[in-house]
Amino acid sequence: MQVNGEFKPKIVAFCCNWCSYAGADLAGNNRLNYPAEVKIIRIPCSCRLNPMFILRAFQRGADGVILCGCHPGDCHYTTGNYYARRRMTLLFSMLDYLGIERERTRVEWVSAAEGAKFAATMNDFVQTVTKLGENRRLEDLRCKK
Amino acid sequence: MQEVKQKAIELLQSGKVQRVLGWKTGEFFYDLTPAVFETVEEIKKDFVFSPFCGANLSKYLIAESRKEGKIAAFLKPCDSYSFVQLLKEHRIVRENVHVVGVQCNGMCDIEAIKAQGVKGVTAVRQEGETLVCETLYGEKSVPYAAALSERCKTCKSKKIVLFDELLGENGEDDPDCGRFDLVSKLEAMTAEERFAFWQQELSRCIRCNACRNVCPACSCEKCVFDNDTLGTANKAAANSFEEQNFHIIRAFHVAGRCTDCGECSRVCPQHIPLHLLNRKFIKDTNELYGEYQAGADLETRPPLVDFTQDDCEPSVVYTRGGNGK
């Protein structure tokens, strides 16, 4: 999205309820700033993230999608993030294979105690995606007005 | 080849099976159709096993094995992998199927023959390593190797992984078949080149669903792309996004389940090399999580429903494969 001639990416952040969503809350508690372009969707666990949701986000105009979950080994459901890790690794690799910028997708493990890491991650991700510019390779023009 | 037909007759005659799943003659020599035979007469008249029996018969057994009586199925190495994978997913009733393994020397493809400049082919005969084609424009010869279908040029295995009886010798895996060469080649390109390549390929998709409907792994009761209530239905490839979306998600859904039988690419009317998507997943899982061949056995956990605590992180994608952004 262009705002006053400046590119503002749309970022969807899927956060697991137990660690990363709480981590985002902690970032808020500590007033750690990160760009408003990041919008969080709460999911119970990183393993709830269906690749279809990621593609849907890109279709609907997202420029970057990030998944945050508990650190491997710390999943509230024991093993969810292990599955998420494999799924996302393969999906990202496939997107890359299709020539879609690999930097538009990311997975980051953020615990409930890592408010600062959450903010830093989001700052960095927004910066990365801003540099890439608008998502052109996985876009649906019908959704862009 | 007569041996196969003879076996079919024998099985039916002995009462061991009530039906036989095989291939039926067509108008020409190459347009064979999978068919269920119920009588010896039908077999004698129409049953055929030839280098044009490319169609993978395993998927038919989902429905056929649920019918009354036992069915004999002639499975080539490729088909046998699909068969085992379907068994693993509880889609086939094993007791109702008598599997006859048939060896395969690589299946031919009429389009490969035509790509050699041979037109109007009406009949063919094999003379050693050569196929002699009768055409509307006279006789033409094509080397057998050139007539091979694309997937058979990089055959991963001539092993029939499961059978009740075997015709001929069983074969072996070929780890050096080079089936990932094209994937590697693509990986080595820049992202721009890859994007251009796939745009070019996928833009031809007409969403006829042939790839999906032929795929033994795509045997869902209802496909997500047909599912209006789920909100994921997607009928026509309206634009490049929907082309990408369909093929990415389809490949993802069969990841770890795809046996690499190559039917998707065989049936694509637009010649989109769809197997290169599936092979990418296979190559990735092999490299990242250890060698895994879907359909090779009934026990091993497929990579996507498995994990180890020290799996690589998704960020591995940022650093591996491809040389540029």
Next chain:
Amino acid sequence: MKKLPITELDSFLKSLNMPVYLPSDDPSGQAKFTRWAEGVQLTQQLNTVRSAKDLFFPQMENLVDFKVQDQKIEIIEHRNVSENFVIFGVRACDAAAFEILDRVFLSDPVDGYYKERRDHALIVTMACSAPEETCFCTAFGIDAADPKGDVTAWKTEDSFFFRANTGKGEKLIAGLADGDESAVQAQQAQTREILSKLPNGKLDLTGFDGAHMMEKFNDSRWKELSEACLGCGTCTFVCPTCQCYDVREFNTGDTIQRFRCWDSCMYSDFTKMSAGQPRPTQLERFRQRFMHKLVYFPDNNDGVYGCVGCGRCLQKCPIHMNIVKVAKTIGGEGNG
């Protein structure tokens, strides 16, 4: 008859000053109708993978948009008006298919989207010189050596020959030099010779008519014919005469786009309702497709079959089941 050296095709097409679509090989080596521009070469292949119907009946087109706000609905019509364009190099079978499509879309109530494009199109057909074994246009009385269209073209070693069939066509080639017909006649003779040898060229369709509807419908052999059918839409989508469509909606987040897209009677959800399914198995769906082409359509359309013998389904069906096999199994005695 007009004549144009092959080397001058580009300058001729350029001189037409309107969009021209012609079969050209894409990077994968398959022919498809492509908008001509400098460098776009006419294919050497017999025909395109997808038929020419796309140009009048695209796989997907937006019909109308809606904006919904509370209880109010706004209808946004945004249909583009077509400009005149030329379809160059249409084979006889595909040209014949246009007439079949016309019977559907131009009959009352007229489909404006189709008509708009049809009215603005100028069709230059191209006679065949090297039919494939899958061709059986002759079974439908189509002469591949002398196709219809506004202009008929023949391509020889070094030249194109053009003959105008309509006033529109006349204008199109008015600027070209006259040529000698003998080369064309020679080619036609040669082509007809091959056509007469087509393996399915004499497909006997007697008995495929309204009068035999119930007999054909209830034939027990539909089961074996349809048994292996995958229920995909390949035959439908490559067919030049298939025209079933679906009307669906897409929510862009801003507007609701109502679009039309190709559909296939082979699909399991084609007639599925929440309350019932009149064609529950692939047998009924498979039968519908062929009954429609061979019985229902001719019965409603002065005996014109819904098939032009282009042979695409023979080439493309993943399991090699096709209208020829159906006609031979269910149909006339003359099929041997």
Next chain:
Amino acid sequence: MMHRIGVFVCWCGSNIAATVDVKRVAEELGKQPGVVFATDYQYMCSQSGQELIQSAIKEHALTGVVICSCSPQMHETTFRRTVSKAGLNPYMLEIANIREQCSWIHKDKETGTEKAIVLGRAAIAKVQLNAPLKAGETPVTKRALVIGGGIAGIQTALDIAEAGYPVDIVESQPTIGGKMAQLDKTFPTLDCAACILTPRMVDANQQENITIYAYSEVEAVTGFVGNFHAKIRRKARYVDETKCTGCGLCTEKCPQKNVPNEFNLGMDHRRAVYIPFAQAVPKIATIDANYCKMLQEGKCGVCSKICAAGAIDYKQQDTFVEQDYGAIVVATGFRPISMEKFDEYAYSQSPDVVTSLEFERLMNAAGPTSGTLLRPSDGTHPKTLVFVQCVGSRCSDDGRGKPYCSKICCMYTAKHAMLCREKYPDTDVYVFYIDVRAPGKNFDEFYRRAAEEYGVHYIKGQVGKIVPEDGKLKVQASDLLANEQLHIDADMVILAAAIEPNPTARSLATMLTTPMDTNDFFTEAHPKLRPVESATAGIFLSGTCQGPKDIPETVSQASACAAKVMGLLHKDRLVGNPCIAQPDELMCNGCSSCEKVCPYGAITYADKEFRTFEGMKVRRVAQVNPAVCQGCGACTVACPSGAMDLKGFSNRQIMAEVDAICK
């Protein structure tokens, strides 16, 4: 179908209203499809705020509610109750987090407002697809498992047991008692640790509701709140517990004398068969298989010969106990960090540099020196003692220490210094500190007594280097207040080593699916409001496994933890989480992918007959046990056909949120 949605935008005083234009948010969201009422209010969570919501539900016949407020982690439960009281299903509520995710992080009001609107829109889109959900119920096993038998575990177990519920304590060491048993005196009262701890240990042993599994480890835990199942490994002691009388004869006669005594931190030796200390509970001998000649070489058998009870059993194997529990308490405690990386303090070079816990043993009557303070190197009486505070604590730089304050060091150092000066008035005692932190009851007085009455030299400053030289420890330090370099020739140096969680806690956390912080302390469900519960329902935290604590704090937390456990065990049935997986049988392929990724074994398969347009068909379909499913959603993605969906986080709901956010 459209819901009638009410939107309630909370100001949270100025917390939200300062950087988000709440009026505009309410106004904009009021225009969204389906929204029939939108308003803003100062505190939605207040009594009157909740009443506002309830009356709007009734007045506008709302079927869905969106509250734009603080994080759902904060008040989702509150508001669910609110709407429920107004007759709405509690799951017809969605919260847009416009405080933590918006007003608190965006300083620009326009930015904050725009984002708040988008977040509200996503919540509206989601609630539009919400369906009323009803939670299932499961019974509660009225038995608790306490992992760790230190003072925290003992106290928790005693409190629960006294309330009438059976409790099992699992302790990895041969005796309960934990770190407190190794302490000499306790601050700020200077009473003897053993004198106050051992009666509690005996109580635990005698309480009929308590079963102590000492020398045991938790092997595996499955299940969920109210319905855990644990497998406990009882390590072989090679001594029959039922026969051993604890007479201790074997521990005197065993010929293997050179086993480092871990109770005295390796500063003296014990036998291969041993009882850790006199007051051990259970008082049963244990054979250390690593040192026992009989077990190692098959030669000896002395203990067996002299044991009158015939309790020695060299063939004993590990055994397993399996038990169901309703609640699990983690009380795994702490240990001092290793001093190996702190070369500058010469811990590895000189035996006269000791940690505070070692010092504790050196002062203790049951310790290696029987309570006389002697230099470990030469057994002489030390004259000059230097205490170094914060060794490894508050250490953020180099990864060898811990970033946090270990909390107890200031006080025990004051205790040590004081005891030292009291017992040996001839000593010079120096304490080097960064700050003295003494905020507890009577703590500051205690520290001041040490400095003022006992003449302990408190020096604000850091010890830079300690060099052993000529039987002395050359201490180089800086006095920050006097701004000068000090050189002290010390006889002993005592390091206040930072404490860290028990290293076995990490694997336990994985087993229990309980989150830990980066330091491996267990994370409490809420830092302020739920300090003794872990984020995993039914798992409670007692003592230092949650963070550094002194004894009084540990005991009070242990009792609080017991109260929470009792509250849980008191219930007969638990209302579950209704946001669980649900398969659409009509779409299910029965392929077993979902079952493979379910961490709880909640998915089974059944052959069912279905009426289809093609006639009756038998298919294998997945079934979810609602009592066992915890709602992670792993199965929903493993399912290729999308037959498996998650209630409350359905595919359509999440996609609707995606659509709304990207719009």
Next chain:
Amino acid sequence: MAEYREPLIPMLGVVTAIRTDTPDVKTFTVTGLDGKKPFVHIPGQCAMLSIPGVGEALFSITSSPTKEDALEFSIKKCGCVTDWLHAMEPGQQITIRGPYGSGFPVDTDFRGKDLVFVAGGIGLAPLHSVINYVRANRANYGKVDIVYGSRSMQDLVDFDEILNEWSKEEGITVHLTIDREQPEWKGHVGFVPNYVKELGFDTSRTVVMCGPPIMIKFTLAGLMELGFDKSNIYTTLEMKMKCALGKCGRCNIGTKYICKDGPVFRLDQLDELPDEY
């Protein structure tokens, strides 16, 4: 001829009133945005209604052509579009296009005939239009018998109108039945097919049927037993439709398209068509 309208592009209508008939049937009154009736139809014809974003579906027009101010649709809740319709409030705009289908031969074959209407459940909807048309042109038709049944008393559509208007009209006899006994029900109990047989109408009469397939099947069997000729029996059919223009290709039964040639068929016509509906 009227101005050309793209047949697939609907016009806007507004739902001016919604009446709840039974727990799952509501009747919607639809006008154009100008407040007038959107178009003129003949009884038995249908219209495509849609809510953009939800879907489009074909409904038979319940009101009689003689109703001048608006069209009415009685719609049973049974899917996406109908769920939405049932949830909406008056004032809602919808899109409408039509009329589609051939309708009943009210001004030809039915003229001068003694008529029997047989309906079950929501099947009364298309017949409602005919019945009121017949009532409005009473002189053109002979005796009228209406046999109408439903699961329960509460599921009888248009109950008020049946009781207060139809029953009271001369020359019209209404026979109501419900499937199972109900304490407050004084009328006939039993299934429609049996009731029709019991009533034993004269075989010279013209029968118009609409209802669930099972009712049609057994009523037809009963009528055959009574000696009726199939050329005197009419019914309407339902199939999935997308265009309603005879082009999209799904609603054909053999050579006939329900949307163009139907939905009204005479049973002897259906006999000549494949059994695929």
